[in-house]
Amino acid sequence: MSVNRIKNLGFPLMNLVKLRGTPILQQLVLEEKLLRNSSENWCIINNGTNVPTIVMGMSGKPCELLELGSVIKDQIPVIKRFTGGGTVIVDKNTVFVSLICNKDDVPNVQPYPRSVMAWSGSLYSDVFNGISDFQLRENDYVFGDRKFGGNAQSITRNRWIHHTSFLWDYSEGNMSYLKLPSRVPQYRLERDHTDFVCRMKDYIERSVFIEKTINAVGTQFMLKEVNLNEIDDSYGEHLESTRLLTMNELKETLAKTTQIESISQVG
């Protein structure tokens, strides 16, 4: 028996899907489908998405979170995803890592948000070992007190997903489509966006990050690489909640918001 087979004995299997430039809507729809309809573990890495896209959490309200006028004018796609958490604008310089697990395959982790979050922090501590003061701070990955990774989760009866968007690099212009949210982490203090976030590229090579992430996951799971086109279509039957908001919806929201603001000013 080889050393690798001995080493992997007892580890649960995890399918590894490596993507590059896949549209974020396609990635999220796939993740929701696999969470709900698969009984296997999955690690999905998407090395950048194709076009700048705004992605809101399940309860996100466009009028509160987005500069709707600019978003509509510039035709920026807006997606509402099936997980919780906040709003991000993603593009080719965002690296996505998603982990979908059966709770029984990660028995030391309770299927609750804080427990899953702590487990992820420990996993990424291995990835960023020796790199400039990495930590999980509240629910963000930071170097020092600057955020470079945002997290979100969805938890079902027996499975959960923890997915992260890593800011490899970002455009200041794109950030201007987002409003300052009402709920911010305490450690943010009063900082504006440019003082709050940092670029991962200033700390680690992109390919090194991906390789180290795969290695870190491989210390807990037996990884098997799977191509996107091998993923069974029969996973497809479920009620999706991830969706692209239409421009008409956004325009109607803007119109209502403007009307309410006008009335309150006159009042």
Next chain:
Amino acid sequence: MACRLLWASRVASHLRISVAQRGFASVVLKDLKYADSHEWVKIEGNKATFGITDHAQDHLGDVVYVELPDVGRPVSQGESFGAVESVKATSDINSPVSGTVVEVNEELTESPGLVNSSPYEQGWIIKVELSDAGEAEKLMDSDKYSKFCEEEDAKH
């Protein structure tokens, strides 16, 4: 903790039921039934009221949003009918018994934190008309549920 015990006693008194005192553990009310996914159900004739337990709300953290089903929607035992959002997570709410939704707690739209502060009273989530009253036999009573929670927490 003293506040939580006082709250539990007040709830129990209002509902005219007794409460299991579990020291530092979460509150479990007698005369309710419990699912292993941490929902509680109160059955009155052919109607039932559901919510999530004190154990669940404590482990989930501050609830910031509750996704409610539409009135008239069928629900099936063990299957998801809605979700709560807390921290950065959406967590399924599973139906303890099968039936049809007849009322949802609209207050949770403006005040989702009621699920945390009053999980057995003001934080109720939906009411259903039961389709199979016998399904409640599959659920746990308060003693079994208390033990279930202790065993689950002890594993981690």
